[in-house]
Amino acid sequence: MSQTTFETDLKMPETAAAGRVAPQAGRVWRKSAGRGSTLAAHGQPMVWLAGGMLAICVVMIIGLVLLVTVRGMATFWPGPLVSFVLADSQVVSGEITRTSSYQPRPELIEALPPEHRAKAEALLAANEGFAHRDLVRTGNFELDGDHFSWVSDFTVTETRFPQWGLVMERLTWGRFYGEPRQFMIDGRVVADSPEAAWEEFKKYHGEVRQRWRERRQLESKALGKINHAQEKARLKVREAELALQRARLSHGRNSAPYLAAKEELGRQEAIYNENNQLFAAQYEEVRARINDLNRENDRYQLRLATYDGREKVLGLAEVVRAYPANQVSLINRVGIYLDRWLEFLRDDPREANSEGGVFPAIFGTVVMTLIMCICVVPFGVLAALYLREYAKAGPLISTIRIAVNNLAGVPSIVYGVFGLGFFCYLVGSSIDELLFASKLPSPTFGTGGILWASLTLALLTLPVVIVATEEALAAVPSSMREGSYASGASKWQTIQRIVLPRAMPGIMTGMILAMARGAGEVAPLMLVGAVKLAPELPIDGFAPFVHLERSFMHLGFHIYDLGFQSQNSEAAIPMVFTTTLLLILIITLLNLGAIYMRNRLRKKFVVSAI
């Protein structure tokens, strides 16, 4: 046996020599290589294929981001105010939102008055049968019942840019376009030329808005506080009622606990009634202040004339922002643009979300994403630790691993249904029965809320974290583990001090992926807590300050709502782009934060690799 190996060793030189005696074969092989062998051997086509694929990806991503950015940025730019006089002497005025070209049907031309028909036909002939049309945002919804109107170029007889055309953004009914006529205080006309009226408007608008904001503050803060305290007192009474009921059921009608509970109920009711009067007085006081502010604001009015000859009187408090669109300088335009962005970022939405700001949605998105991270990272890391470090490899572990990976492929709406059934209806209802019985039948945790939404998304993103963490744990060199064991460390000490720190950048990568996935998810949120309009933020000034049971607004859901549920869809489309841009920016910011942390960790742990 052993001798054969020695023999082969001895034979080695012979075979080598035999190789040398056949130079012919070698030369032939070399020749073909020199000429440039097969295409596959060069690999050039694969380089082109791989590069091409990357290029397609990059073009698609850049295209999408560019589309969202350009259209999102353009939304708030204040354009000019145009007034079209049409062939049938109708006047259409407003802001042009977009243009398109189309082939008008012949009836449209024939419907024109005869003196315009030739001109229109000539125009069409010059453009090979195509006509331009502009979509004009006409506003003034309460007057003509329309927000938008198409204007074809061949029907236009005159295009004007009225010098005193005002664009007014209002709290209700959308925008108003018109010319200022008179400014009135207490119904008395103090200015009756456009210029003077505009000057008066500018003079008073600031203070009127200030009073309006004060009123809003009173309504939300002062009245909110009173309502809150009242609700608290009512819950106390309800709790006492429930305690009485329990005492009756378990001890009987004449038992000592029952009587004690009855006494307690009487006491709470007395407190409630006493407080109620106090609250009513306080409420009246605030109401009176609000009424004062309203009355003061109602004194100031602006009479406007539209370009189709109608008049309208607007209270100054109604107007959020106004500017003479054809007079403002570039700097003022930039000012209005930035002001609109600021409003968008800071304020609550109005007009069915198509106007105003998205602050509650930004807040909800960020808070939800952070809670999700706080839940999913420890959970996923611990699960991955067990899978990779403690569990013995076998069919069971392989099955679990496959199952975890498959979880990533479950449609997200299924997670939503699960979240609704498990978190809201099962866990939430149990919590309500245990802790918030006095509020029933109106649910506290037993309905969609930001906590349940975060937990649902945490489940949704769990596979991402587990897979990334497992990869990171596997990448920790075994020499390091052995070094730790050889130093006398236990398994947990090794994991805690060597493996986890070393794997931390990889775990962070998993968190970043989970965050991007979670922040952009909408479908499950519709079932577990995201709403069109949330009256209160999940974090506010009332104890316990963090209200995780509350429903919340979410930018992704906001986009869906704007794009598909809006009454005024034409006005909502630009907001869809702006909100999308904002959502992308927020996710990018969150990711950059995580990447910054990861890079710091990398620098700390991996300087060089030997």
Place this chain on the structure above:
Amino acid sequence: MEQQIDVGKVATNGSGNLLPLFDERSGMGRLQAIVAGQWFPPEVDPRLEREEMVLTIKDFCLWYGEAQALFNISMKIPHGKVTALIGPSGCGKSTLLRSVNRLNDLVDSVRVSGEMTLYGDSIYDKGVDVIELRKRMGMVAQKPNPFPMTIYENVIYPLRIDGINDRKVLDEVCEKSLRGAALWDEAKDRLQQSALGLSGGQQQRLCVARAIASEPEMLLMDEPCSALDPIATAKIEDLIDQLRGSYTILIVTHNMQQAARVSDYTAFMYLGQLVEYGPTPSLFKKPRLKETEDYISGRFG
């Protein structure tokens, strides 16, 4: 014991076939007989008997799954001396070394039989606390394996895991260990920097510092210079020389010159068997077995 092997009797090659007996007269070498599956008692120099023993290995066998890697190893490691294990690749040197601090436990398929004692305390008994046992030995691996933390934290790692947090003690141990590993002068100004920024040779000396930080009874070195350049190797060898006397060192090496330079005793292993064991000078100059001579003179292996 799983497998009884009687010297001079018929050996089996695992599949149960009878193999020819080793016989000096048949011209078949001892190494060939080992290849054929026969076991021989090692040639041990009687001078070893005079030393005070730290580690005693008796009839130690080890299997990776079905494959046996160590065959009835019996040897004693003397106190305060450097003992080198040499032999061709795959002869079980590293496996034997890793068996001493039970690092092979980490491999799922490993089975062992036989005995090992450290100062009379059994290593492989059922009730032995492996973690406490490992704390009595320091180990330097083949590839420098500093932890992803500062130099300071690397050195005092064994103390940290013991829960020692007294800054004064830690500082003292850190300096002493780094001085002991001849790294103090190079590292004293950058103790709070990442250990991964050190050069390969420095990293290896850092690992030595870590290994001696908890003042172990024995140092295990698994080819500590195989990943280093000649200058760094020379430094490590100087270091081993300095540690001689204060530590009992068991070192695995591929490099025969290194074994000759640094060790007091050398053991030659082949295919999982201990072949010859004796004082380094005599083993290298006048080996008892022809096979050992063949190996150290580079005629095979």
